[in-house]
Amino acid sequence: MFGWRRKLAPYLFISPFFIGYAFFFLIPVIQSLRLSFYHQVGLGAEPRFVGLDNYIRLFTNDALFIKSLTNTTYYALGSIFIIVPLALGLALILHSPNLRLREFFRLFYFTPNITAGVVVGIIFGLVFEEQYGLINNLLLAPLGIEPVRWLRDPNWVMPSIIILGIWKFTGINALYFMVGLQNIPSELKEAAVVDGATRWQVFRYVTLPMLRPVLAFVLTFAIIGSYNLFAEPVTLVGEVGGPNNAGLTMTMYLYNRGFRELRMSYAAAIGYTLAIIIVVLTVIQLFLTRAFRED
Amino acid sequence: MNKSLRLLIVVASLLLLIVAPTLTSAQEAVSLELWTFVNTHARWFREQAERYREEVNPNFELEVVEIAGSDLFARLRISLQSGGVGAPDIADIEQGSFGSFLRGGGDPGLVVLNDLLEEGGYNEQLVSSRQALYTYQGNTYGIEHALTPVVLYYRADVWEGAGFDPQTFETWDDFVGAARAIVADNPGVVPLPIHGALHEILLRQQDADYFDADGNVTIDSEISIETMNWLLSLQEEGIAAQPPTGDALWAAFKDGTLISWVGADWYAGFFKDNAPELEGLWKAAPLPAFEPGGRRTSVWGGTGAMVVATSPNVEAALDFLEFAMLSVEGNVRRFELTNLFPPFIPAMDNERLHAEDAYFSGQDLGALFAEVGPEAPAQYQSPFRSQLNDLNTAAFQDIIDGIRTPEEVYTEIAATIRDEMAFES
Numbered sequence: 001m002f003g004w005r006r007k008l009a010p011y012l013f014i015s016p017f018f019i020g021y022a023f024f025f026l027i028p029v030i031q032s033l034r035l036s037f038y039h040q041v042g043l044g045a046e047p048r049f050v051g052l053d054n055y056i057r058l059f060t061n062d063a064l065f066i067k068s069l070t071n072t073t074y075y076a077l078g079s080i081f082i083i084v085p086l087a088l089g090l091a092l093i094l095h096s097p098n099l100r101l102r103e104f105f106r107l108f109y110f111t112p113n114i115t116a117g118v119v120v121g122i123i124f125g126l127v128f129e130e131q132y133g134l135i136n137n138l139l140l141a142p143l144g145i146e147p148v149r150w151l152r153d154p155n156w157v158m159p160s161i162i163i164l165g166i167w168k169f170t171g172i173n174a175l176y177f178m179v180g181l182q183n184i185p186s187e188l189k190e191a192a193v194v195d196g197a198t199r200w201q202v203f204r205y206v207t208l209p210m211l212r213p214v215l216a217f218v219l220t221f222a223i224i225g226s227y228n229l230f231a232e233p234v235t236l237v238g239e240v241g242g243p244n245n246a247g248l249t250m251t252m253y254l255y256n257r258g259f260r261e262l263r264m265s266y267a268a269a270i271g272y273t274l275a276i277i278i279v280v281l282t283v284i285q286l287f288l289t290r291a292f293r294e295d
Numbered sequence: 296m297n298k299s300l301r302l303l304i305v306v307a308s309l310l311l312l313i314v315a316p317t318l319t320s321a322q323e324a325v326s327l328e329l330w331t332f333v334n335t336h337a338r339w340f341r342e343q344a345e346r347y348r349e350e351v352n353p354n355f356e357l358e359v360v361e362i363a364g365s366d367l368f369a370r371l372r373i374s375l376q377s378g379g380v381g382a383p384d385i386a387d388i389e390q391g392s393f394g395s396f397l398r399g400g401g402d403p404g405l406v407v408l409n410d411l412l413e414e415g416g417y418n419e420q421l422v423s424s425r426q427a428l429y430t431y432q433g434n435t436y437g438i439e440h441a442l443t444p445v446v447l448y449y450r451a452d453v454w455e456g457a458g459f460d461p462q463t464f465e466t467w468d469d470f471v472g473a474a475r476a477i478v479a480d481n482p483g484v485v486p487l488p489i490h491g492a493l494h495e496i497l498l499r500q501q502d503a504d505y506f507d508a509d510g511n512v513t514i515d516s517e518i519s520i521e522t523m524n525w526l527l528s529l530q531e532e533g534i535a536a537q538p539p540t541g542d543a544l545w546a547a548f549k550d551g552t553l554i555s556w557v558g559a560d561w562y563a564g565f566f567k568d569n570a571p572e573l574e575g576l577w578k579a580a581p582l583p584a585f586e587p588g589g590r591r592t593s594v595w596g597g598t599g600a601m602v603v604a605t606s607p608n609v610e611a612a613l614d615f616l617e618f619a620m621l622s623v624e625g626n627v628r629r630f631e632l633t634n635l636f637p638p639f640i641p642a643m644d645n646e647r648l649h650a651e652d653a654y655f656s657g658q659d660l661g662a663l664f665a666e667v668g669p670e671a672p673a674q675y676q677s678p679f680r681s682q683l684n685d686l687n688t689a690a691f692q693d694i695i696d697g698i699r700t701p702e703e704v705y706t707e708i709a710a711t712i713r714d715e716m717a718f719e720s
Binding site for chain 1: 375400
């Protein structure tokens, strides 16, 4: 008699979460997909069905969108090829048995990550300021280097944002790698050393392959985080992304179109394009790190 | 006690309970929420609420919420988009962002004030060119806080020390001549900072603007390109330069790099808030004209107080706005607190607008604003103004650095905006 209730029980237990999820996430997500096929501008305007027009316009007639796509990809490349290796290096150093005060250093490198993005953006704005900023006056000037126009030269805007990203995100990624390193059985490394492997060979043939799941995880979050970057660039260079929109990220562009210009349907199309790009890149990345392989 | 007596007592008590609130206070309790992004306005609104309580309704409450500029407009737009959830009763909306509420030709979600303004005869008492900023297709949605007459603020000690008196500059040629001499003796000093709004301000001084009265884009007009080229030529001579932004701007004022500033009445308050150590060193003069006898002022900025249509207290909100913003006392008090010159004509010659300002070397700023105020040019609204401003901001650095000419940039921007207008109609 209690059979059907027992089968029902799991569903009942997950239903509170699922109901919340459905209302605040699933339904709006589906609604916005629907909205992306319409044309709706302004408050209280009537939507007009336009099919794939919004998507087509994004890729064929929207220079700012392409700009935001290249900018964000530029940042993502910086994230993947600078921040991740730096984090791995930091993790290896912090994992080293010779290090004293390890806990202190871990905390120290992690704290930038918990600082609010807006605050970081404002402070880095002062750091990067051309005439009165910290870097130009305290670092470059004593070395006799010309001041760099960090936030005014379009070529330096994205590097500035990447520097901000390094400061903010290296710590957390190093933490993930440290966990991964701790899970590598030391017998494997000892066995390799006994077999005559050099430090580099131990790293390349033992440590790195064992880190593969963590690496896939870190890269996935690096990609997702890079394409979603919003708070820091907006506070650093402003809502239009600075000179020549050099700091315009895709989410910033979505925000401008949707919430400042009230082109909601167009913004929905941008959102979905962003999501698809992230999914595609993540899948590619997972294949490249061979995360799906069972070894 | 018998049943009927008990019944009578119960009924009487109930009646008394219902009637009691109206016996104790003659006015009903009103509670309004107001959003503003200017802390000087917030101070003034709170004072006006105090005055309203004393003079009109002791049960009036006004909650003034201060929200940072672009956040306020975004939150209000989102609120209105979702039918008014979380929206305030009254909101200060900056003129540059008001246009975006008009996008798509839909209802901006704000109360039309035409009746209020007509019935009170206020239309004749407000400077119409300012009200044009909050009017679209015949409907007025906001009441202007400030006339925003633009003047030349200058470091009196530096200019007078070099033997010049900006009060006597009739034209920009006079200004440039003096600036050359000062820069020759003091290299590194910037007589004319080219800030982001300067081009716009100078255009309006010459009766032009980025949009015309019919909403057409005019940023690519001859006069717009010429004005920018003129500024670039001054930059080349070393007289004009791009100032820093944010906190660094005040550092540049304080270390004496910037010795003048083309700004509106509300900028006086900024000087006092951000650079108090420069008190007594500044003065203000009318803008030099482009031609002898030409206009000596312009307009920059402006904020309109508006009533949100989804408010459950529209009548009460309108009443408070009328009391605060369409009264001589309200306008005069606002000037005393914020240095914002009123767009309300009956208040303009009030003697309290003419106090000596210690920061500005004892000058009567009110008299200066009153002198140039009547010449204030019109500025036209457009639903595409904020988008144009975005494009212009992004391209500004290229123009200043000489990477692209003003002609190239303005032509491109105008074409983009025209495309957008066509796309959305």
